[in-house]
Amino acid sequence: MAELKRIKTPLSDEDVMKLKIGDSVLLTGKIYTARDAAHKRLFDLAQKGEALPLDLTGQIVYYVGPAPAKPGYVIGPAGPTTSGRCDPYTPTLLSLGLKGMIGKGTRSKDVREAMKKHKAVYFAATGGAAALIAKNIKAMKTIAYEDLGPEAIRELEVEDFPVIVANDAYGGDLYEEGSKKYRRN
Amino acid sequence: MREVDYNIIVDTVARLCTEANYFLGDDVVNVFKEGLKKEESDTGKDILNQLLKNQEIARTEKIPICQDCGFAVVFVEIGDEVCVKGNITDAINEGVRKGYTEGYLRKSIVADPIKGKNTGDNTPAIIHTTFVPGDKIKITVAPKGGGSENMSEVKMGKPADGIEGVKNFVIDRVIRSSSNPCPPIVVGVGIGGTFEYVAFLAKKALLRDIGQRNPDPFYADVERELLEKINNLGIGPMGLGGRITALDVFIEVHPRHIASFPAAVNINCHAARHKSAVI
Numbered sequence: 001m002a003e004l005k006r007i008k009t010p011l012s013d014e015d016v017m018k019l020k021i022g023d024s025v026l027l028t029g030k031i032y033t034a035r036d037a038a039h040k041r042l043f044d045l046a047q048k049g050e051a052l053p054l055d056l057t058g059q060i061v062y063y064v065g066p067a068p069a070k071p072g073y074v075i076g077p078a079g080p081t082t083s084g085r086c087d088p089y090t091p092t093l094l095s096l097g098l099k100g101m102i103g104k105g106t107r108s109k110d111v112r113e114a115m116k117k118h119k120a121v122y123f124a125a126t127g128g129a130a131a132l133i134a135k136n137i138k139a140m141k142t143i144a145y146e147d148l149g150p151e152a153i154r155e156l157e158v159e160d161f162p163v164i165v166a167n168d169a170y171g172g173d174l175y176e177e178g179s180k181k182y183r184r185n
Numbered sequence: 186m187r188e189v190d191y192n193i194i195v196d197t198v199a200r201l202c203t204e205a206n207y208f209l210g211d212d213v214v215n216v217f218k219e220g221l222k223k224e225e226s227d228t229g230k231d232i233l234n235q236l237l238k239n240q241e242i243a244r245t246e247k248i249p250i251c252q253d254c255g256f257a258v259v260f261v262e263i264g265d266e267v268c269v270k271g272n273i274t275d276a277i278n279e280g281v282r283k284g285y286t287e288g289y290l291r292k293s294i295v296a297d298p299i300k301g302k303n304t305g306d307n308t309p310a311i312i313h314t315t316f317v318p319g320d321k322i323k324i325t326v327a328p329k330g331g332g333s334e335n336m337s338e339v340k341m342g343k344p345a346d347g348i349e350g351v352k353n354f355v356i357d358r359v360i361r362s363s364s365n366p367c368p369p370i371v372v373g374v375g376i377g378g379t380f381e382y383v384a385f386l387a388k389k390a391l392l393r394d395i396g397q398r399n400p401d402p403f404y405a406d407v408e409r410e411l412l413e414k415i416n417n418l419g420i421g422p423m424g425l426g427g428r429i430t431a432l433d434v435f436i437e438v439h440p441r442h443i444a445s446f447p448a449a450v451n452i453n454c455h456a457a458r459h460k461s462a463v464i
Contacts, residue, residue: 067249067254067290070289077251079253081332104367131240133239134248182225182427183417184417185417
């Protein structure tokens with residue numbers, strides 16, 4: 001546990017299978033923001049068999065709704081939001097090639113099963129470390145759903161973005177294992 | 186009767202909104218540092234170090250600690266020998282509007298709970314007013330994030346449940362909250378009063394600084410006991426396992442009806458934000 005790994009996006013199956021729960025990872029490359037409102041739109045398009053506004057193959061989504069950027073900043077503070085709100089839509093996105101997710105908090109059983117099936121990884125970022133995390137975001141571009149404001153889909157260029165593997169493609173769950181390890185009765 | 190100008194209220198509330206979001210209290214910073222010494226998990230230590238760096242960046246650059254700049258919860262204590270020239274509710278909301286807009290804080294309030302649409306300026310504030318002796322007005326702004334608020338609960342128990350019932354309720358609520366409220370958390374507990382008042386007590390409890398015990402030794406002991414029990418759960422920073430699950434537990438109590446036994450748990454994330462000013 002707690003091995004530091006550097007990974008470039010997009011992710012291949014091989015990249016995903018190298019990751020185990022507890023690994024500290026620094027991500028570099030492009031990632032895409034989406035909260036539950038954007039997820040619902042992507043999900044509805046997928047259900048109708050229509051094309052999505054972005055190709056999810058190998059990509060990572062980050063559950064985030066940033067604060068406004070001060071003048072001279074690329075983005076405002078941008079820490080993770082609760083991932084569980086995206087759970088109902090996630091298995092569908094994984095079936096379309098999504099390889100990674102960044103957020104905070106536990107995932108549903110359905111999501112964990114779909115991650116095993118489609119070889120995907122879930123990273124935890126530190127909730128509330130929003131000012132620090134924003135330092136690793138070097139560029140931002142809106143891709144879709146601008147009307148959703150902070151919930152629009154944006155492409156972020158990140159460098160050494162710090163995350164921890166919380167659920168791996170082998171069914172490992174750090175939320176469960178971690179709290180079991182440190183529990184005292 | 187002393188008179189206070191409307192704009193003084195506006196400017197004070199605006200300043201407290203930004204300061205609460207930019208500057209984490211020294212009490213919280215110090216408890217992160219103490220937590221680092223006690224934390225056994227490497228992941229947990231990494232997270233606490235990130236939180237220390239994060240608050241330093243926010244403080245230096247005057248940007249929010251967290252992108253969730255919260256619902257603006259405002260506590261006002263108004264002395265009986267002072268009045269505001271104008272409507273104090275309007276002044277507070279104007280202060281929130283000014284603080285959140287000019288301070289680059291995220292606006293997270295939806296105008297109608299079902300029909301949606303962001304109000305665009307983080308108003309309206311949630312305002313709790315109490316009347317006190319004197320000619321001063323004390324205003325406290327406590328921005329409250331959604332993730333931790335969602336893990337809070339009111340329970341109408343039976344008087345027979347007693348203090349053990351409350352302890353079990355608090356521990357169970359923390360276990361079920363797991364990683365969601367951004368641990369390490371601060372736990373506010375209300376006991377007594379009525380259905381709505383007990384929730385207010387739990388919220389008010391969160392205004393205390395870390396380490397500030399209930400003045401009644403009985404409840405102070407329960408606070409210490411609950412903190413130890415919560416930190417034995419193993420949930421740890423961000424729920425990824427570790428020793429530091431909670432930073433503190435605060436209990437506020439109130440007389441109750443002979444038939445009722447209300448208890449409430451209001452959870453705060455580690456961004457335990459509150460700033461006060463006396464006018």
